[in-house]
Amino acid sequence: xxxxxxxxxxxxxxxxxxxxxxxxxxxxxxxxxxxxxxxxxxxxxxxxxxxxxxxxxxxxxxxxxxxxxxxxxxxxxxxxxxxxxxxxxxxxxxxxxxxxxxxxxxxxxxxxxxxxxxxxxxxxxxxxxxxxxxxxxxxxxxxx
Numbered sequence: 001x002x003x004x005x006x007x008x009x010x011x012x013x014x015x016x017x018x019x020x021x022x023x024x025x026x027x028x029x030x031x032x033x034x035x036x037x038x039x040x041x042x043x044x045x046x047x048x049x050x051x052x053x054x055x056x057x058x059x060x061x062x063x064x065x066x067x068x069x070x071x072x073x074x075x076x077x078x079x080x081x082x083x084x085x086x087x088x089x090x091x092x093x094x095x096x097x098x099x100x101x102x103x104x105x106x107x108x109x110x111x112x113x114x115x116x117x118x119x120x121x122x123x124x125x126x127x128x129x130x131x132x133x134x135x136x137x138x139x140x141x142x143x144x
Contacts, residue, residue: 033081033124034061035143036057037058037141038050038053038055038144039056039141044134044136056069065079065106077106078106080105083102083103087099087100093136103116122142123143124143125139125140125141127139
């Protein structure tokens with residue numbers, strides 16, 4: 001009987017440990033993310049397209065970023081990338097498996113709104129917010 005109680009406690013401890021939510025670190029940087037990315041389209045309640053040369057640009061190095069709006073530096077700092085499979089629940093949308101599974105964290109602020117991203121050729125797609133409450137945003141950047 002004593003062994004049965006010990007075994008049940010062991011199983012309970014393993015279950016509790018494995019059910020804890022952990023952010024898995026993919027790597028600090030993402031191959032292909034480094035460089036200059038200019039905003040070309042935003043979607044939420046409305047869709048807006050932006051011409052080349054609009055000045056809204058992210059510049060990524062291996063570990064740092066700079067954000068420019070209309071050519072003026074607005075923010076700069078450090079970033080990191082993690083794996084995160086919570087995109088569907090965070091956005092309130094059904095996202096196909098395997099899409100938007102990486103998240104960018106700016107300035108080590110993991111408590112702010114989650115920004116999920118995906119790279120495809122010369123496009124950087126970012127999604128954030130909660131769409132059912134009209135708070136979602138989809139942005140497309142093109143590599144310069």
